Amino acid sequence: MSFESLGLAPFLLRALSEQGYENPTPIQQQAIPLALAGHDLLAGAQTGTGKTAAFGLPLLQHLGTAPQSVGQGPRKPRALILTPTRELATQVHDSLRGYGKHLRIPSAVIYGGVGMGNQLDALRRGVDLVIACPGRLIDHIERRSVDLSGIEILVLDEADRMLDMGFLPSINRILAKLPKQNRQTLLFSATFPESIKTLAMEFMRNPREVQVTPQNTVAEKIAHRVHPVDGGRKRELLLHLLAQDSRVQTLVFARTKHGSDKLAGFIEKSGIQTAAIHGNKSQGQRMRALSDFKAGKVKVLVATDIAARGIDIDQLPRVINFDLPMVAEDYVHRIGRTGRNGSTGEAISLVAQDEAKLLRAIVRMLDRDMDIRDVPGFEPQVPIRWGNSAPGKAEQPGGDRAPRKPGGGRGRRPHGGEGQRHAHAGPKSHTGQRDGARKPADGRGRGGGPRRDAQR
Template identity: 40%
Template sequence: MKNFKELGVSKDLVKGLKDLKIIEPTQIQAEVISVLMNTNTDLIGQAQTGTGKTAAFGLPLLHRINPKVEKVQGLILCPTRELGLQISKQLFKFTKYTDKVFTEAVYGGAPIEKQISALRRPTHIIVATPGRLIDLVKRKAVDLTHVKTIVLDEADEMLSMGFKPQLDEILAYLTAVENKWLFSATMPQGIMQMIKKHFSPGAHKIEVSGRNVVNKNIKHQFVLCDDVEKLSVLMQFLKSDTKARGVVFCKTKDAVQKLSKQLQAQNVKADAIHGDLKQIERNKVMRAFKNEKLRVLVATDLAARGIDIDDLAFVVHYQLPDKEEYYTHRSGRTARAGKEGISLAIVNSKEMKSIRYFQKALNIGFSQIRGKR
């Protein structure tokens, strides 16, 4: 496989990557960069989170920015504040040795005035959640007429959060764009419609093939038990390695709150994140988890969007999700950057048919672990 220099990435960017210990391109990086480095084109990439997508689209995007032109030239849309901040941080780190490229992240749930004044400074790339971007355009706080490249990251997540109308509106508005790049872990109907409507028929399609998509460093396991035994099975699992940290998923915020209290009562350093938390409370919990003051995060699928924490040893499905893409997204929180991880489902006999379904649909092997009887 070619290295970044051979893929055409400038030596100053390669130097920035080296500082981040990014030396060998991942599969998605190698395939995407070799297409995007030399041509203006539409591209559809299917890849999981944790495969290095930010560099895959970020490096070709940075190559297209003219730092001397103080206009917004690139736009990245993503589902959550967390992911937006993460992308803008990475772009900043990539450009450590290059001419300054200014990136600004804008998202809902934060004061818009502050973002408007930040955008008055020279800005080359905007990373935005779709709703907030539309608000800013309506207030004439942002000029997108010079945007040549638009990236949709985690498009399926944006769709499942109800952003399809906003995405359609933004894509329809940006008529002069030369490059539209879309990345998604799954390709539901809504995404296919969007591609048909807004992307050129000759768009490049790159898929990090199904077998590689569900990360091969994840061990998929399940324990079969009655509902009343789920808590003791989880406790047994947490006691088996008291240093391991991870996320436990439930389907509803009530279940999340209840389980997090039950774990706290058993002296597990745990806390909950769900949709009802104010941003400030959510930040507090996330900070405690990042600083390793918490060992377990109990979360709903929606609340966990955009979480990127290294060294998660496990993901537990305390309640299985309804959709296979949720299973993929949940599991993808562990085993990042080449490490290994466990995805453990604690299931009752009714949920067993979901396990069989996921096994087939996602082409993964589950091993059954015996809970204590």
């Protein structure tokens, strides 16, 4: 299928061709025709599947072809895109400017952490498109510097994340300022908890639903590996892994802002160029760190879950979970930054005893095996108690199974070399695999990873 077959206008096809995009991704194939037809849309799409183009191209086509109502007073915005973070807002804005390069659509990107001067100037001049984070948009609503009564298309990008971040009251306040009639709403979310469905029913009109991949699946080309370690030795193990090849760009996830700074400082002192990105950093610091990481000036970027939204790198080879996420679904968001566009990726998790329960939840959610290996010299002093559901039988590197404890105990750490085990998604049969090979937990192959198409 080509972009031409989706019904896109020539000015968009030309821009896509100039950027090297030839074939639409699955979410684009399903969402674009429905959005062009004017339907409200409830779309399930993970990071890296091309969802920005899936809503951005129909939005630009509407703005570029539908006449604007002429009225008195300053120009009112016609389209509004809400995103959870400033990084994602900037990324969406940049992508849409690229897709709309042959159009004249004035736009503004609005987020907190910076002064309001430039945003106020842009809104006073008049814009057709506003891309905003909810908190700062509320500030402008209160100052009456933005009038949302002319919005024709509303997009909620990463709706699940916005609700996780506590933006529901702000979203409801924004919705109250939008016209209820003749408005198209497109909601994109990686997961669909009940709170999302409830929200959708309140402000959407008979939305069509599309889901391009089963919920909580990840690219097949990502290798998942777990290294058990005592909590007090995590930093040493991380440094050991990074030092094995310090040229490999690595995104490291930490749980807290303070922890991110401490970890980045520790790595930097070892001689590896490192930066940290989290909510307490200024916008300038965050943009500079992200730019340096993308350019390769910084080899390691330490991030929290929230700050990492909007990190869009085509070929990021490695993601390391220094801390496991508290919510299993966040694992999908984290590792979705590697293994993109058909390239291979590596997702490594450093897991201490107090995180065994979190790992079990991730394995159950993914419904696939994970390769569990001790790193020589960093084995936990006491083998981690994984519980009954994960992991399964331990194996020697040569394929010999480790002895079990009397009474059927499982998961003892084999002596010598890297002990390889698998964390199982459930009580399924198991066959030994060597050299870090992975097998889907149900024995079937799953859908392929995203392609190098319009993945912005």
